[in-house]
Amino acid sequence: MAQAIRMALHYAEENLGVTDIFGEDVGPPLGGVFTTTQGLKTAWNSPLDERGIIGAAIGLALAGQRPIAEIQFCDYILNSVDLLMLAGGVHWSSNGDWNLPMVLKTPVGSGIRGSIYHSHSFDAVATHMPGWKIVMPSTPLDAYGLMLSACQDDNPVMYLEPKALLRIRGDELLPGEPSDQRKLSKMIDAPLGDRSKWQPIWPKLEPYSVPIGKAKLVRPGGDITVVSYGRTQPLCAKAAEALAEEGIDAELIDLRSLWPYDWELIKSSVQKTGRALFVNEDTEVTNFGEHLVRRTVEELFYRLLAPPRLLAGKFVPGIGLADNLEMASVPQLPEITDAIRALAREEP
Amino acid sequence: MAHPLNRPQLVKREQAALPLDRALLIQIHELMVEARALEERLIRMYRQGQGFFWIGGPGEEAFNVPLGLLMKKGEGLDYDYLHAHYRQSATLLALGEEPIGALRQMKNTATDPYSGGRNFIGHFSKRRWNIVPGTSPVEVQYSMAPGTAIAQKRHGGEGITIVTGGDAGTAEGDFETCLNWSSRPGNQLPMLIIVTNNQWGISTAASTVQGCKTIADRGKPYNMRVKTINGNDPVTSYLELKEAMGYVRKERKPFLLEAMVSRLYGHSSASGANFVPEEPDCVKLYEQWLEENGVLSRPQMDEVHSHWSTQIAEAARKVRDEPQPTADSIWEHIFAEKK
Numbered sequence: 001m002a003q004a005i006r007m008a009l010h011y012a013e014e015n016l017g018v019t020d021i022f023g024e025d026v027g028p029p030l031g032g033v034f035t036t037t038q039g040l041k042t043a044w045n046s047p048l049d050e051r052g053i054i055g056a057a058i059g060l061a062l063a064g065q066r067p068i069a070e071i072q073f074c075d076y077i078l079n080s081v082d083l084l085m086l087a088g089g090v091h092w093s094s095n096g097d098w099n100l101p102m103v104l105k106t107p108v109g110s111g112i113r114g115s116i117y118h119s120h121s122f123d124a125v126a127t128h129m130p131g132w133k134i135v136m137p138s139t140p141l142d143a144y145g146l147m148l149s150a151c152q153d154d155n156p157v158m159y160l161e162p163k164a165l166l167r168i169r170g171d172e173l174l175p176g177e178p179s180d181q182r183k184l185s186k187m188i189d190a191p192l193g194d195r196s197k198w199q200p201i202w203p204k205l206e207p208y209s210v211p212i213g214k215a216k217l218v219r220p221g222g223d224i225t226v227v228s229y230g231r232t233q234p235l236c237a238k239a240a241e242a243l244a245e246e247g248i249d250a251e252l253i254d255l256r257s258l259w260p261y262d263w264e265l266i267k268s269s270v271q272k273t274g275r276a277l278f279v280n281e282d283t284e285v286t287n288f289g290e291h292l293v294r295r296t297v298e299e300l301f302y303r304l305l306a307p308p309r310l311l312a313g314k315f316v317p318g319i320g321l322a323d324n325l326e327m328a329s330v331p332q333l334p335e336i337t338d339a340i341r342a343l344a345r346e347e348p
Numbered sequence: 349m350a351h352p353l354n355r356p357q358l359v360k361r362e363q364a365a366l367p368l369d370r371a372l373l374i375q376i377h378e379l380m381v382e383a384r385a386l387e388e389r390l391i392r393m394y395r396q397g398q399g400f401f402w403i404g405g406p407g408e409e410a411f412n413v414p415l416g417l418l419m420k421k422g423e424g425l426d427y428d429y430l431h432a433h434y435r436q437s438a439t440l441l442a443l444g445e446e447p448i449g450a451l452r453q454m455k456n457t458a459t460d461p462y463s464g465g466r467n468f469i470g471h472f473s474k475r476r477w478n479i480v481p482g483t484s485p486v487e488v489q490y491s492m493a494p495g496t497a498i499a500q501k502r503h504g505g506e507g508i509t510i511v512t513g514g515d516a517g518t519a520e521g522d523f524e525t526c527l528n529w530s531s532r533p534g535n536q537l538p539m540l541i542i543v544t545n546n547q548w549g550i551s552t553a554a555s556t557v558q559g560c561k562t563i564a565d566r567g568k569p570y571n572m573r574v575k576t577i578n579g580n581d582p583v584t585s586y587l588e589l590k591e592a593m594g595y596v597r598k599e600r601k602p603f604l605l606e607a608m609v610s611r612l613y614g615h616s617s618a619s620g621a622n623f624v625p626e627e628p629d630c631v632k633l634y635e636q637w638l639e640e641n642g643v644l645s646r647p648q649m650d651e652v653h654s655h656w657s658t659q660i661a662e663a664a665r666k667v668r669d670e671p672q673p674t675a676d677s678i679w680e681h682i683f684a685e686k687k
Contacts, residue, residue, distance in 0.1 A: 055491025056498060058492045067495070091681050093467055155684050
């Protein structure tokens with residue numbers, strides 16, 4: 001997925017008017033701690049200053065540029081929440097006079113044993129900030145398509161990268177991506193050691209769009225609706241496959257966009273199944289999934305066969321480093337499987 | 349009524365050489381009076397219940413008027429960007445803005461040209477002139493301003509980024525962000541970084557919370573040009589701003605300018621908005637100087653005051669009957685649509 005993001009950024013700086021891709025260690029020689037910005041011609045290193053990064057992105061966007069700012073880990077964005085609020089409000093508070101065509105990308109969530117301050121999620125906070133569009137891919141192809149959409153939007157778009165998935169390979173190739181993974185790596189991955197003379201050889205990439213606000217029906221099913229995004233999405237897919245053998249036919253939706261989100265797809269699915277489970281890994285109190293549960297109850301109450309449920313991260317201050325601690329803090333495959341099974345079989 | 353400045357001027361034969369062109373001195377006076385009349389009307393509107401809150405810049409006119417006069421006004425990278433704080437009405441008027449816009453924002457009418465009744469008075473925004481939306485959190489503008497300056501540095505030309513704020517807010521990290529981002533080696537930005545220092549943060553005296561001798565000193569470790577000036581004198585302000593802006597425009601490097609100013613009606617309506625007689629009043633001081641140097645007579649200046657208080661009172665009457673934004677309008681402009 002990191003390569004897909006990088007290729008999307010390359011496409012965007014070549015074709016979509018992206019002017020600046022910047023943040024801590026985003027430019028050469030490193031090209032991002034997750035390598036998502038290696039070899040990009042508009043990538044540059046900023047001071048280690050999150051407020052400066054977000055402020056500069058706002059200023060660049062005000063000046064008609066198309067910046068993509070990176071916060072190295074979403075855990076470090078929290079000192080800039082007021083700037084994010086202001087960015088979300090620029091268009092509204094100026095009564096439509098100004099707008100900010102900017103993208104803010106940041107890795108989120110657990111899965112790399114990042115301990116207390118490299119494992120936080122940000123979707124709950126992000127969805128408290130009106131005026132932002134918020135996306136979170138769970139496959140490389142969606143990562144590519146969502147980034148291209150984000151780079152064409154006239155509004156601030158927050159692009160949340162599930163860091164546990166940044167190393168996954170997708171089942172589908174990007175349009176223009178060579179099928180030989182080793183060949184691609186030789187073309188676009190920076191070499192170890194001295195990189196001062198290295199230049200990437202970009203494949204001939206084609207545009208591909210994942211519209212912001214459209215979810216994806218990953219697996220059709222009739223017994224229960226499971227809605228997830230980010231790291232927990234592929235786990236839900238695995239759980240659904242396993243449960244199919246037990247005769248539970250789960251319908252799985254990858255939300256992909258958290259704001260605006262695809263309520264129509266959720267609604268039509270829940271109307272069909274009568275059961276809804278929302279799965280994400282942010283802490284469970286005032287979690288975005290709680291909003292989805294609330295809306296499901298309010299709008300679909302008489303179609304429900306069981307209470308809609310949320311499976312999310314434990315409301316503890318951080319994700320502890322030890323394996324047991326991380327496993328116990330955020331949803332893993334066994335719990336997700338259990339939760340789907342229990343809700344699918346729940347009777348009054 | 350005929351405008352007083354269109355009448356013959358009193359000229360003293362024995363006058364010394366003036367530091368600025370006479371017409372400019374008169375224009376600065378006129379704008380300072382206009383700005384003061386506007387602020388005093390805004391305070392009165394607050395007192396009469398025609399607005400929920402007042403905050404503004406009486407006491408900063410001597411600095412803010414020259415700033416507006418010297419700005420390169422227009423839209424886009426070739427023109428100056430202004431990241432203003434909320435005491436900048438005189439700058440807007442000097443740029444040519446009609447005072448009725450501020451009255452509308454005070455009254456939070458749908459016609460408020462800066463926010464459509466959404467934001468406080470003094471929170472200006474005008475894309476056509478590169479006036480970026482003003483905000484209430486002090487100092488965030490210092491984090492945003494490097495962004496417009498990066499774009500201008502890349503673009504070339506003469507357009508610069510101007511950011512203004514108060515002394516109290518320089519305690520925020522955003523101020524240091526601004527100093528650092530504007531002075532990165534090989535990447536200096538064309539920024540005029542302004543602090544209008546009124547020596548107060550609401551009720552807290554700067555002398556009790558600021559460790560540095562002058563705020564301008566804080567630019568020195570970043571190898572930028574700095575200066576502290578008397579912002580209560582419009583002639584000094586004009587000349588120093590001209591020098592600093594000329595440097596930033598030509599050299600494409602930052603300049604930190606600290607202007608000592610007054611806060612003539614306190615922080616805001618929250619602290620009463622009462623006149624503070626102990627602080628130097630730049631309008632009075634300037635008028636004394638104009639009279640002494642034979643530029644304008646007292647009766648002429650009285651007429652300027654009377655002209656603007658009448659004009660602005662008339663404008664305020666007009667605004668009084670203008671409608672508020674509709675309730676449904678809260679849903680407008682959350683997202684920009686593709687043009």
